[in-house]
Amino acid sequence: MNVTAAQKRLIEKLGVFFEGHGETPAEARIVGLFMVADQLEWTLEEIQQTLGISKSAANNAINILLLKQQVEYVTKPGDRKKYYKSKIEQWLTHVEEHLEKALEVRLLMREALEQRTKATKEYNGALKEMIDFMEFMLSHHHELFNKWKKLKGKA
Amino acid sequence: MNVTAAQKRLIEKLGVFFEGHGETPAEARIVGLFMVADQLEWTLEEIQQTLGISKSAANNAINILLLKQQVEYVTKPGDRKKYYKSKIEQWLTHVEEHLEKALEVRLLMREALEQRTKATKEYNGALKEMIDFMEFMLSHHHELFNKWKKLKGKA
DNA sequence: TATTTAGTTCATAATTTTCAGAACCAAATA
């Protein structure tokens, strides 16, 4: 077997966390597997057998992770198999994208604010402040990301 | 009717967004309703009828929102009804909590890193960097939140 | 050409989530 019992437990814990953040159980466990296992490159069959899920479940999950750019595959000469692996270098981009998307709600909130009655001053003020905070976060995040990238020599 | 057709459309749009962020359809629409409607305080029956959902769906959703502190209710003397309303002042706390929780994954990642083989240098380095970034974000967020609070005279 | 293999697709089964409707409870009122 390619992972120890202790590793399996950790994969499950990571799995539960990622499930709670929008991934399917199968996706979540594949992400976990790639994070804890010594082995970095996995065939579909190995994934399937190690996680104890069906071939199609593994295939579906892997393809969704490929779409989300969380996973990629490499090939080997004279070998028809695909070797899937974490695209871990992409994580910073993902965090950035995720934040941007989460803060997009401010656009709908602005729509809400604009159409609101002017009578509810206090509520409108709180809503406005929420929107302003999101703008504040957005701009400061750009700073933060740049600071980090500079710190790590990525920019 | 307590909301216009245009408001209903906006409620649905907000509903879809919040559904995409972990709320049930009913919860998501209540949050939307409280955000766009002129009326700030709503009885269960009004919510139910305005959103066209069942009494129990409305009740369940409201109680979950109460638990999550997204909603509160006020009462009126000699009136047994509860008047539910957005707890919008709480939003900053919610954002803080949400971020902390999202970054908690770093603890599991650290576990993963600690048990990993030392053979996969590059991967381990990337994982370490991810964890470091989360720490970086966490500390800078505290700064950001304080800066914001000061700016808004909340601290 | 027949067979094996890696991966995909499809039908459907299992599970989970969410909701509707009815029954219910407790407090207030008639």
Added chain:
DNA sequence: TATTTGGTTCTGAAAATTATGAACTAAATA
């Protein structure tokens, strides 16, 4: 005490999500 009212709970249905297993492709191999 009987009735109304606001809210809660329960059961089961509907819908959505995931996963299974089998059938299938296409490429490689025997």
